Amino acid sequence: MDILMGEVLIEQILVYGTVFMLCATTVFFYLRKKKVESVVVEQKVELAKEEGLFEPVSLYPHINLNFCIGSGACITACPEKDILGIIDGVATVINTANCIGHGACFHACPVEAITLKIGTESRGVDLPHVSETFETNFKGIYIAGELGGMGLIKNSVEQGQQAIENMIKSKKSSKEGVVDVVIIGAGPAGISATLAAKEHGLSSVTLEQDSLGGTVYTFPRSKIVMTAPMDLPLYGKAKLFNTSKDELLQLWKKVISAHDIEIKEHTKVESIIPTEDKTFKVITNTNEEYVCNNVLLAVGKRGSPRKLNVPGEDSTKVAYRLLEPENIQNKKILVVGGGDSAIESALLLKNENETTLSYRKDKFARLKPKNREKVHEAINDASLNVIYNSNVASINENDVLLKIDENGETKQLANDLVYIFAGGELPTSFLEKAGVQITKRFGYTIKSH
Numbered sequence: 001m002d003i004l005m006g007e008v009l010i011e012q013i014l015v016y017g018t019v020f021m022l023c024a025t026t027v028f029f030y031l032r033k034k035k036v037e038s039v040v041v042e043q044k045v046e047l048a049k050e051e052g053l054f055e056p057v058s059l060y061p062h063i064n065l066n067f068c069i070g071s072g073a074c075i076t077a078c079p080e081k082d083i084l085g086i087i088d089g090v091a092t093v094i095n096t097a098n099c100i101g102h103g104a105c106f107h108a109c110p111v112e113a114i115t116l117k118i119g120t121e122s123r124g125v126d127l128p129h130v131s132e133t134f135e136t137n138f139k140g141i142y143i144a145g146e147l148g149g150m151g152l153i154k155n156s157v158e159q160g161q162q163a164i165e166n167m168i169k170s171k172k173s174s175k176e177g178v179v180d181v182v183i184i185g186a187g188p189a190g191i192s193a194t195l196a197a198k199e200h201g202l203s204s205v206t207l208e209q210d211s212l213g214g215t216v217y218t219f220p221r222s223k224i225v226m227t228a229p230m231d232l233p234l235y236g237k238a239k240l241f242n243t244s245k246d247e248l249l250q251l252w253k254k255v256i257s258a259h260d261i262e263i264k265e266h267t268k269v270e271s272i273i274p275t276e277d278k279t280f281k282v283i284t285n286t287n288e289e290y291v292c293n294n295v296l297l298a299v300g301k302r303g304s305p306r307k308l309n310v311p312g313e314d315s316t317k318v319a320y321r322l323l324e325p326e327n328i329q330n331k332k333i334l335v336v337g338g339g340d341s342a343i344e345s346a347l348l349l350k351n352e353n354e355t356t357l358s359y360r361k362d363k364f365a366r367l368k369p370k371n372r373e374k375v376h377e378a379i380n381d382a383s384l385n386v387i388y389n390s391n392v393a394s395i396n397e398n399d400v401l402l403k404i405d406e407n408g409e410t411k412q413l414a415n416d417l418v419y420i421f422a423g424g425e426l427p428t429s430f431l432e433k434a435g436v437q438i439t440k441r442f443g444y445t446i447k448s449h
Helices: 002-050 073-077 104-108 153-169 188-199 214-218 245-258 340-349 369-380 428-433
Strands: 060-063 084-087 090-093 114-118 125-128 141-143 179-184 204-207 224-226 230-232 236-238 269-274 280-284 289-297 332-336 354-358 385-387 390-395 399-404 410-414 417-420 438-441 444-447
Touching: 002 084, 060 090, 073 084, 073 104, 104 114, 141 153, 153 179, 153 188, 153 230, 153 289, 179 188, 179 280, 188 204, 188 245, 269 428, 332 340, 332 410, 340 354, 340 369, 340 417, 354 390, 390 417, 428 438
Parallel strands: 141 289, 179 204, 179 289, 332 354, 332 417, 354 385
Antiparallel strands: 060 114, 084 090, 114 444, 125 438, 230 236, 269 280, 280 289, 390 399, 399 410
């Protein structure tokens, strides 16, 4: 009996010991794998800091480390590369400057550990005052889309619709001869708001200083602008994946035409004047006047392109956006800037033209990974000439003059066309004149659970 008991004990020790060893080995390799992955992410973070990509430039995810459980759902949901990673079991941001603000990580987090913020403790961002209902500090004036901090097309479409729904809830009574809402801007937010107003029976006028599509219209024809479905008023769910600018514009035109909606293009709003009876008088550059109950500002954050203020910049060969690059051939072109818009434009122009890119710094920073890879390929195969540490000194009829910062020398380039991508300026004076307050926000929460 004792021998039998001993054999059973030995067998149990062997079985449990084997199971324990298997479990211990599994845990060991799992922890080692996680440690290796953490080290890789740490290296990516350090590289992002060196390249200036760690600090966000617009909307970005902020992670509450007290709540994060390291599920990785946010990383899986993000369609961009290396925006988020896991270090020692909790999420961290990496190339935050490349975040495009779609908020997929925000919705994917199972423990609501992510909020969407704009600005950091050291770098503030000018933003107008906008409530959760998209109404500004001035009652009756609403803001949706990029101007309020949420720039992605899908977000802007949602906000345009929600702003109209909140106007209805405000119960501002209709008046004879008074339009329910004047919508300024026919980009994603403006078009969505226009369709929502029609859907809810509100009278509206939509004014666009350029062309239908707003900022989207200025993108190259083949640029991918939508990567996820969206709900469009009067249309329903638009199942858009890898959708180009041209396809999106055609969809908008189809819905607008089907519902007999008019967009007044090439009409710039000069002023918004509040009246004593709590309506607004909207005056355009064509001297048209509209009296309305509400105003929805659906303009871009960059109200007007930033100028270089150099001699010759008013020349007809200077442009601040690239339209139909496929029609530009056999030209000597200078592209000015070092951001994604400048890089993408230079890459589109380089094959059919002699293209030079002028950038004021010694290396590119804050580029999307694909753009960074492509521009370096173009530099290496000599299909694109890049002049770092350079600034435009003057633009002349047949050439441009660049000042090279390294030695103070100037360089003269034969030239037919100049494209300037120096960013844009918030339409601060226009907004403040209408009574909307602008504040520099540091680490401001745009969206939280």
